[in-house]
Amino acid sequence: MCTVEKLLIKGVRSFSPDNQNVIEFYRPLTLIVGSNGAGKTTIIECLKQACTGELPPNTKSGQSFIHDPKVAGETEVKAQIKLRFRTALGAPVVVCRSFQLSQKKAALQFKTLDSVLQTYNKDTGSKQAITYRCADMDRMVPSLMGVSKAILENVIFVHQEDSNWPLAEGKVLKSKFDDIFAATKYTKALDAFRKLKAEKAAELKDAKLKLETLKTQKDQAHKLRDTVARGRAAVQEGEAQILDLQNRIEAIVADMAGLDSQLEKLQGINEQQAKLDAAIGVVQKQHAEQLSRLTEEFEETTDQLEAYLENYDAEMRAKQAEAADLTRQAGSKRLEAEALKEQYSKACKRHGRLAAEAEAHASNVRARDELVRDTAARYGIPLHAGGPSSAGAGGQAAPLPPSAVEAFSAELASRAAELQRQLSEAKAANRRQDEALTSAVDRANAALSRAAETKRMKQEQQLQLQRDAEAVAAEISQCQVNEGSIGDAAGQAEAAGQLLETKQRELEQARYDETLSAMRQELESLGRRMAELRTERDRASAASDAATTLRLKRQELASKRAELATLLQAKRAPLLQLLGATQLPPPIKAAAEEALSKQRAALDTAKARLQQAEGRKRALQ
Numbered sequence: 001m002c003t004v005e006k007l008l009i010k011g012v013r014s015f016s017p018d019n020q021n022v023i024e025f026y027r028p029l030t031l032i033v034g035s036n037g038a039g040k041t042t043i044i045e046c047l048k049q050a051c052t053g054e055l056p057p058n059t060k061s062g063q064s065f066i067h068d069p070k071v072a073g074e075t076e077v078k079a080q081i082k083l084r085f086r087t088a089l090g091a092p093v094v095v096c097r098s099f100q101l102s103q104k105k106a107a108l109q110f111k112t113l114d115s116v117l118q119t120y121n122k123d124t125g126s127k128q129a130i131t132y133r134c135a136d137m138d139r140m141v142p143s144l145m146g147v148s149k150a151i152l153e154n155v156i157f158v159h160q161e162d163s164n165w166p167l168a169e170g171k172v173l174k175s176k177f178d179d180i181f182a183a184t185k186y187t188k189a190l191d192a193f194r195k196l197k198a199e200k201a202a203e204l205k206d207a208k209l210k211l212e213t214l215k216t217q218k219d220q221a222h223k224l225r226d227t228v229a230r231g232r233a234a235v236q237e238g239e240a241q242i243l244d245l246q247n248r249i250e251a252i253v254a255d256m257a258g259l260d261s262q263l264e265k266l267q268g269i270n271e272q273q274a275k276l277d278a279a280i281g282v283v284q285k286q287h288a289e290q291l292s293r294l295t296e297e298f299e300e301t302t303d304q305l306e307a308y309l310e311n312y313d314a315e316m317r318a319k320q321a322e323a324a325d326l327t328r329q330a331g332s333k334r335l336e337a338e339a340l341k342e343q344y345s346k347a348c349k350r351h352g353r354l355a356a357e358a359e360a361h362a363s364n365v366r367a368r369d370e371l372v373r374d375t376a377a378r379y380g381i382p383l384h385a386g387g388p389s390s391a392g393a394g395g396q397a398a399p400l401p402p403s404a405v406e407a408f409s410a411e412l413a414s415r416a417a418e419l420q421r422q423l424s425e426a427k428a429a430n431r432r433q434d435e436a437l438t439s440a441v442d443r444a445n446a447a448l449s450r451a452a453e454t455k456r457m458k459q460e461q462q463l464q465l466q467r468d469a470e471a472v473a474a475e476i477s478q479c480q481v482n483e484g485s486i487g488d489a490a491g492q493a494e495a496a497g498q499l500l501e502t503k504q505r506e507l508e509q510a511r512y513d514e515t516l517s518a519m520r521q522e523l524e525s526l527g528r529r530m531a532e533l534r535t536e537r538d539r540a541s542a543a544s545d546a547a548t549t550l551r552l553k554r555q556e557l558a559s560k561r562a563e564l565a566t567l568l569q570a571k572r573a574p575l576l577q578l579l580g581a582t583q584l585p586p587p588i589k590a591a592a593e594e595a596l597s598k599q600r601a602a603l604d605t606a607k608a609r610l611q612q613a614e615g616r617k618r619a620l621q
């Protein structure tokens with residue numbers, strides 16, 4: 001338990017500013033006795049001032065609390081109150097407060113001088129200051145004493161002029177009891193809890209919305225990742241196919257070169273065969289001539305003739321074998337030539353197919369350029385080369401360079417980002433408005449509960465007054481009293497009746513029901529407005545999702561275009577060279593056109609949503 005040990009008073013009320021008047025308090029009880037005007041009340045006032053910092057009532061803001069300078073015969077009086085007490089844990093604490101009262105020309109001037117709250121160091125025993133600030137001291141001393149400021153003021157050190165507060169009117173009484181039992185603190189704490197709960201619920205809702213948005217974005221990201229992976233795989237497959245085709249074309253070209261050389265060889269062989277046939281014809285002719293000349297008689301000897309014949313036969317056999325061999329070779333070369341012709345026709349067909357694909361690709365590129373120009377013209381996006389109106393020979397637009405398409409995609413992405421930013425700002429403004437409305441609803445709720453409480457108290461007072469009036473009436477009717485007492489009682493009843501009427505009038509004037517119903521209506525309209533705002537916020541969030549999707553799609557489109565452009569750039573020259581064409585094929589174009597039309601539709605939808613959201617935002621503002 002806290003104990004007050006010593007009080008020093010100097011220059012307060014009748015206590016002289018020249019002497020240090022010390023009052024020691026004894027345990028368990030100290031009685032202060034003295035004649036009227038001796039200074040008993042001043043001691044209580046000083047105790048209260050030292051503990052709570054509050055001046056006694058009716059002291060003209062402290063001027064009449066300090067010893068009067070006129071009485072002291074001075075122009076300035078310095079006062080001091082010093083209190084030593086022990087906390088509940090037995091620690092000694094000293095409170096010291098100083099004041100000054102100066103006689104100015106027209107009036108007295110009261111000033112608070114140095115104040116300090118000190119304690120004793122356990123080890124050294126020396127004093128050490130806890131604080132020099134009056135506000136901190138007023139808060140800390142009751143806390144160190146273990147008693148609330150309201151109890152010190154209204155119960156322990158209650159001033160004799162304020163001591164009848166329990167008889168004060170209901171409102172004052174309630175406020176005193178609330179202070180003493182710290183009820184307001186709990187009400188405020190409950191209000192704070194309620195507000196915190198509402199804030200946390202709103203934060204939770206926001207977090208849930210964000211989580212849902214993030215989940216959607218995550219799903220979209222997964223889908224896009226899959227699409228990108230599929231696209232990459234398709235590109236790789238296409239590259240592999242192009243490589244394969246190149247290899248096959250190279251092989252076919254090599255084969256064709258081989259076939260050409262074989263054909264040349266075959267032609268050589270045919271020519272050789274023709275020569276041999278001619279030679280055989282000549283030999284046969286010679287042979288026939290020789291046979292015809294056989295009628296002439298040979299002059300050579302038989303041996304010579306036999307030798308001739310032998311040589312001739314051998315020569316003939318050799319020639320015949322050579323002729324048969326050449327015939328066989330001619331047959332096999334003919335077969336080879338047919339096979340090579342077949343391969344040549346296949347290569348020609350493939351060449352035709354590749355040329356058609358190159359043409360289709362070129363047409364795709366043209367359509368893409370047209371779409372880019374249309375979009376640029378519609379949304380006023382500048383194109384770095386080959387603008388919307390530029391046209392090539394024959395009225396056709398010149399192809400856009402890849403740098404212009406990339407710049408166009410970047411501009412489109414930056415515009416989408418700008419729209420996204422504007423949408424975020426609108427969402428933030430909506431959120432702030434929502435918060436402001438929520439706090440307004442909270443305040444209205446608090447005001448409503450206060451009004452309801454006041455109404456209930458007034459009704460109770462009215463009932464109490466009615467009961468009092470009835471009791472007085474019953475007393476009058478039942479008691480046998482003299483005329484004087486009847487008169488008193490009638491007077492009391494009349495006064496009670498008047499009081500009752502006054503209270504009823506007050507109650508009627510207060511028109512709590514109307515106020516309550518107006519506040520309820522206001523609360524309901526605020527609730528409706530909040531619901532509308534939440535719906536708007538949800539819509540804005542959906543529009544934001546759509547814008548995010550659009551942005552991702554645009555990025556995807558840009559990356560695809562970049563990949564396509566790189567691939568085309570890499571493959572264009574060899575493909576054109578291989579095909580012997582000046583433009584590339586169309587199936588890629590059809591896919592690009594389809595993707596671009598989808599993107600354009602998505603862009604239009606997102607823009608319509610964005611315009612709707614902006615229209616709502618303007619309406620809300």
Ligand SMILES: Nc1ncnc2c1ncn2[C@@H]1O[C@H](COP(=O)(O)OP(=O)(O)OP(=O)(O)O)[C@@H](O)[C@H]1O
Pocket residue numbers: 013014015034035036037038039040041042043063064065066067068071
């Ligand atoms: N500003 C002042 N300067 C000098 N004296 C003052 C001043 N204000 C009050 N006094 C004197 O201080 C005394 C007030 O004392 P206090 O009221 O504390 O006495 P008390 O013992 O409580 O008297 P009671 O028994 O009548 O309540 C009075 O004598 C009054 O004249």
